[in-house]
Amino acid sequence: MKVGVIGLGDMGSGLAKNLIANGFETHGLDLDPVRVAAFKDLGGQVLTDVRSMATACHVVFVMVMNGDQARSIILGPDGLALNMANGSAIILTATIQPHEAREIGKDMAGSGVHLIDTPVSGGFPGAQGGTLTMMAAAPVDVLDEFAPVMQAVSANIHRVGTAPGDGQTVKACLQSLIGAQFSATFEAAALAAKAGVSGQVLLDVFSTSSAGCGVVNNALEKIIDRQFEGTGSSIHTMHKDLTISMGLGEELGVPLHTAAAAMQLFHAGRTRYPDGDNWVCTRVIEDIIGAELHRDSAKKTRD
Known part of the structure; x- marks a missing residue:
């Protein structure tokens, strides 16, 4: 064949x-x-x-x-x-x-x-x-x-x-969940950075807790190693997928509160860092708070 x-x-x-x-x-x-x-x-x-x-x-x-x-x-x-x-x-x-x-x-x-x-x-x-x-x-x-x-x-x-369309409908539901998992991970990483928690500590705890999963663990690994480009997960793709999820919610009259919040964070990330991958959304929040999460430690970027 x-x-x-x-x-x-x-x-x-x-x-x-x-x-x-x-x-x-x-x-x-x-x-x-x-x-x-x-x-x-x-x-x-x-x-x-x-x-x-x-x-x-x-x-x-x-x-x-x-x-x-x-x-x-x-x-x-x-x-x-x-x-x-x-x-x-x-x-x-x-x-x-x-x-x-x-x-x-x-x-x-x-x-x-x-x-x-x-x-x-x-x-x-x-x-x-x-x-x-x-x-x-x-x-x-x-x-x-x-x-x-x-x-x-x-x-x-x-x-x-x-x-046709049945597969895409399930994918839209899945991406609404993954988008929410991403955005929550980005926010938690920024919170830890501002609080002075090291990235390795956060990863160790998250990955062995009930919150740990492939999406969260992989995103946090990329964040603490500052791998924001070239990882094969362009921010444009996830932004597009969340647009599809939101469109399906609009079509069916289903409120998607957390997916909508994720959509806005990805929109900000794509605008600020258009060449980045999904994890670069964390940098949008880090830019606001003046702190970064690294594997060894949290780093203050400005007063």
Whole structure:
């Protein structure tokens, strides 16, 4: 089975890496020549346009940034839906708005190409390690048929529905929670810094308490080691995801108080530090209080 990956960034490169490692002939497409070169070094076969991807592959992962990009790649005149063979599958791993996934699915009806709506969680480490969690939505027989491809990139495949949009809806709920966990961790780190608590002490306590979890522990590690860029978790992605969560809450009339607070903190972080990763939001609060949390100690930055 020939497999394609469109979008070879932090997440897509991990998909490609694990597909190749599991013996799939893997084709890749990206606009960034550096990413393309890295993919080629992994043993992937480079393609230069979507139509070529459609005709070469039986399965294509779409890992792009937003719904407009996904729609263009899937439904454009040279897109996947019009040019892939009957019985092929598009695996939509990008996180987009639920209604966008539903609309793509509706417009694909009759194409003979399956759409598996399965956003992922696990971030850069999960993508590179092949341990992503997938929230997969498609008919049962389709998920059964393409399970081997999905298992190559995921440690946990949850079947959350049968229709496009079902996967994106679950992802929006998940991101509302993760956003709140992030923002609470950033605030706690700043509070500790101002109080003079060392980062290592905070990490030791948090990670062995009932509050410890992968999200909190990883964020706090990055904060106390001052790793605010280049960790594979761009602040723009989480900001986009929280926008989707808030949009779903608005659509359904559900108040999302803590997600809204997280959204504002991420908005501030993205504005102040546009090249940063998620953890850089902590610096926004640190700038206000004049203290930083380091692994060895808290550091006063000004009086």
